[in-house]
Amino acid sequence: MRILCATDLLPKSESALERAGQLSNQLGADLELLHVVAPEESPQALERTLQDAFARAKARAEPLLWRTRRTAIVSVRVGNPARLIPDTAAQSKARLLILGSHRKRPLRDALEGTIAERALATRSCPVLVVRDEVRESYHRIMLALDLSEASVSAVRAAESLVLKPGQHAIVVHAHKPPYQGMLHQADVGTDSMAQYADNWRRETNNAIQELLEFESADSARYDIHIEQQPAAAGILQAVDHYRPELLVMGTHGGGRLRQALIGSVANRVLQETHCDVLIVPEGCFGASRSKLVFGARRPREAARHTSHASALGLAAGSKAKQRGRTRAISRNGR
Secondary structure, three states: OEEEEEOOOOHHHHHHHHHHHHHHHHHOOEEEEEEEEOOOOOHHHHHHHHHHHHHHHHHHHHHHHHHHOOOEEEEEEEOOHHHHHHHHHHHOOOOEEEEOOOOOOHHHHHHHOOHHHHHHHOOOOOEEEOOOOOOOOOOOEEEEOOOOHHHHHHHHHHHHHOOOOOOOEEEEEEOOOOOHHHHHHOOOOHHHHHHHHHHHHHHHHHHHHHHHHHHOOOHHHEEEEEEOOOHHHHHHHHHHHHOOOEEEEEEOOOOOOOOOOOOHHHHHHHHHOOOEEEEEEOOOOOOOOOHHHHHHHHHHHHHHHHHHHHHHHHHHHHHHHHHHHHHHHHHHHO
């Protein structure tokens, strides 16, 4: 296994380097430190820049290697980091790419995409964005899952890269119950709405549990938390409540025709949360073992939701018809 850690050698990247060393030691993985320098106008200036960057990277690697007790490769390349870092991760067949906090450049990011976005678009490996100071291995880990292949990859990545045997974790599933707005407009009673929400929560919890039983090596390690609100808002609320050290989530993003290369939900969560985030591209840890379950689950759930919604809708319609008949009788009585 190989871990690639890209660094600009600035103080804000120290945590990413420390986390790379800690994970390299924990996983028994080879470690490569990569620094990319911008092209210089003259070959002489570029040579001096390369020599200085390589010396600084080697000096930074020495205490890291002493701590991890493993050999590391130090690489310095010339070009655009947003292109070279994803290319290096793919070419070296890295199992994990580690990045430090991103310095926002709105115009350039809009045109080129961030390094994380471009790396995830290749779907070659997960990207770990490190923000917090590293004290020890991750203890409080949260997975944000839906019922998709991207979540299958997220479970597998978490158990392969960061979760230790027997370690517990929180799973959050955030989604607004379907038909809720329609039922509200239909003037369905409060008790019926509450019953519908409870049934949806129970069925969703069962579906997430079923996914974990098929895809996890130890499904009992997870506590499931359901948020009945839009995905990004629900995930961020769960992060504020549980305060994880690491959030793991899958992404379906794969092209600029999408709202973002890493998907609108993952993009918003990455921008607004303050913990470390591991984003896992769909398919980079193999296909789901539960394809038949996935294929059967969605229609079943849709049918249950539809029949339940229809029943509540019919009840609301009956109430409306009854009110109409009452008004008609009153008018005739007059």
